Amino acid sequence: MGDRHDYVALEWVxxxxxxxxxxxxxxxxxxxxxxxxxxxxxxCLTYVHQVHGTLQMVEFYGAALLAEEMEQLARALLEERVASQTEALEVLMQAILQMPAYLDRIQSARRDLPMVVLPLLNDLRAARGEKLLSETSLFSPDMSARRPALSGEYLAQRQTADLPVLLRKMRQMLQVALVGIIRNQDLPTNLGYMARVFARLEILCKDAPLGPLWQIASGVVEGLASGGVAHGTTIRTLLRQVDKELKRLVEQGADGINQAAPDELTKNLLFYVAKAPAQSARIQALKAEYSLDEALPDSNVVDEERAQLAGPDRGAMRSVVAALCEELVRVKDSLDLFVRSDRMGIADLGALQTPLKQIADTLAVLGFGQPRRIILDQIEVVEALARGQRKADDAVLMDVAGALLYVEATLAGMVGGTSEEQGEGSHLPTTDVAQIHQLVIREARTGLEQAKDAIIEFI
Known part of the structure; x- marks a missing residue:
């Protein structure tokens, strides 16, 4: 079955x-x-809502689900329904920064894999105290092809005199096999009985809405027999639900084949078919018909795609870091003015605390722990200087300036850039190198003068 996504529409939006x-x-x-x-x-909530609506319109399930969770968390933040505002803000920022990268991957790889963003989806849900999603919740097979109901003439042909007896016998055989499977007794024989029942039902319900159920159930039985499908509690529960559908068919007769099985049952059975290795022709055919490889890709593919998405979108990050570096430059300029002055206006240093706190908060949201820790340390130093608890000597001021330079260089290194951009030179703002040289030389001269005075005094 072909790809259902409209990548041209995605390119437009x-x-x-x-x-x-x-x-x-x-x-x-x-x-x-x-x-x-x-x-x-x-x-912020309004903008994320617009993104969600756009992705719903172009029908990219994984991206739309990510936008929906972002919108829910933004609403929870607005209504103050989160346990930790700091963590929630950090996760929401990460999602906003990663969304463009995920859309780029969809466009280039020509596939929308919700499983790739499952960790991020669960981070968003955990931030507002919601239950985490599993692989099954994100499993979305292509069930768009529906078989039309058979006409009354066809139903009349299948409603033979011996049909009720045949259906009851098949259900009895299915129940005997199901009991053996539940008790884990003689599995090969009981799975063989079950396969025969489903094969007969496939023929009976051929071209009818109920027909796909027996085809999928046969695939599950093949998977159980080969070991490709694990024999567990969930499978036994699903087989009981299949038995209920046969019970309904016994009660309704031929009319019952015009009623399709519940979508939830079909989807859950297909999930186990998707996880089974494609060893048989039937399982291969089911995977192709319902696009199961796309709905539940191989774990290696998911890991590879997640690696491609490691970290936020580089373009967005470059924009955020540029704004942070500009703010750092303004702080350093203010500090430089104080160093050049008579240093009598100690209280003026207190004005640097506000922009430094804003920088630290933004770094926290981005998840940059080490640079944030350095900025917080400088806030404490500046606060102590402003209160007169520490002397504003050259060594202390140089340490603060050096720490800010280190944070700026670290941020620029985290973002990096394309080889072309690196060849052209970084567009991130940096302090004038000449100014840095002059500051270092001036401090070196001061140190030498002090050393000279000490030597002369000693002599």
């Missing part, structure tokens, strides 16, 4: 989604800086 996510990210950053301003979180 990707640009709009990227711009909307950028606005969502900026609104979230503004909320982090001022958590009392709930308007910013409302803006």
């Amino acid at each position: 990707k640009g709009e989604i990227a711009e909307t996510l950028k606005q969502a990210r900026q609104a979230l950053e503004a909320f982090v800086e001022n958590p009392q301003d709930s308007t910013r979180m409302r803006f």
Whole structure:
């Protein structure tokens, strides 16, 4: 069965989604800086809602599900229904930054694999205290092809005098086999009985809405017989539900074949067919008919795709880091002005605490723990200087400036860039190298003068 996704439509809306996510990210950053301003979180929620609606429109299930969970967490943050606001903000920011990368993977790999973003989906759900998703919840086989109901003429042909007796005998055989399987007794024989029952029912329900159930059930039995499907509690429960469908058919007669099995039962049976190795022609045919390899890809494929998505979207990250570096440059400029001055306005250093705290908060949301720790240490130093608890000597001020330079360089290194961008030079703001040289030389001269004075005094 061909790919059901419209990648041309995705290409059309990707640009709009990227711009909307950028606005969502900026609104979230503004909320982090001022958590009392709930308007910013409302803006973020609105933007994420727009992304969710767009992805629903183009019918990309995995991406739409990710956007839906992002929207739910944004709403929970707005309504203050999260246990830890800091963790929730961090997870939401990670999702906003990773969404463009996931859409790029969908576009380039030509497949939407919800299983790839399962860890992120569960992080979003855990942040608001929801139950975690499993592989089964994300399993979405192609069940769009529905068989039409048979006409009254066809049903009349199948409603023979011996049909009720035949159906009762088949159910008795199925129940005997089911009891043996539940008790784990003589599995090869009981699975053989079950396979014969399903084969007869396939013939009886050929081309009817109920027919696919027996085909899928036969695939599950083949998987059990070969060891490709694990013999566990869930499988036994599903086989009991299949028996109930046969019971319904016994009660309704030929009319019952026009009623398809419940979608949930069909989907759960297909999940185990999808997990079975494609050893038999039947299982291969079922995987092709219901696009099971796409719905439940091989674990190696999922791991490879997750590796491709490791870390947020580089373009978005570059934009965030650029804003952080600009803020760091402003702080360093203010510090440099203080160093060049008479250093009498110690209280002016207190003004640096606010931008440094904003930088630390943004780093926390991005999950950059080490740079954040360094910034928090400098906030403590600046606070102590502003209160007069520490002397504003050259060594202390140089340590603060050096720490800020280190954080800036670390952030630029984390984002990196394409080889082309690196060849052209980084676009991230940096402190003027000449200014740094002058500052270091001035401090070196001061140190040499002090050493000279000490030597002369000693002599």
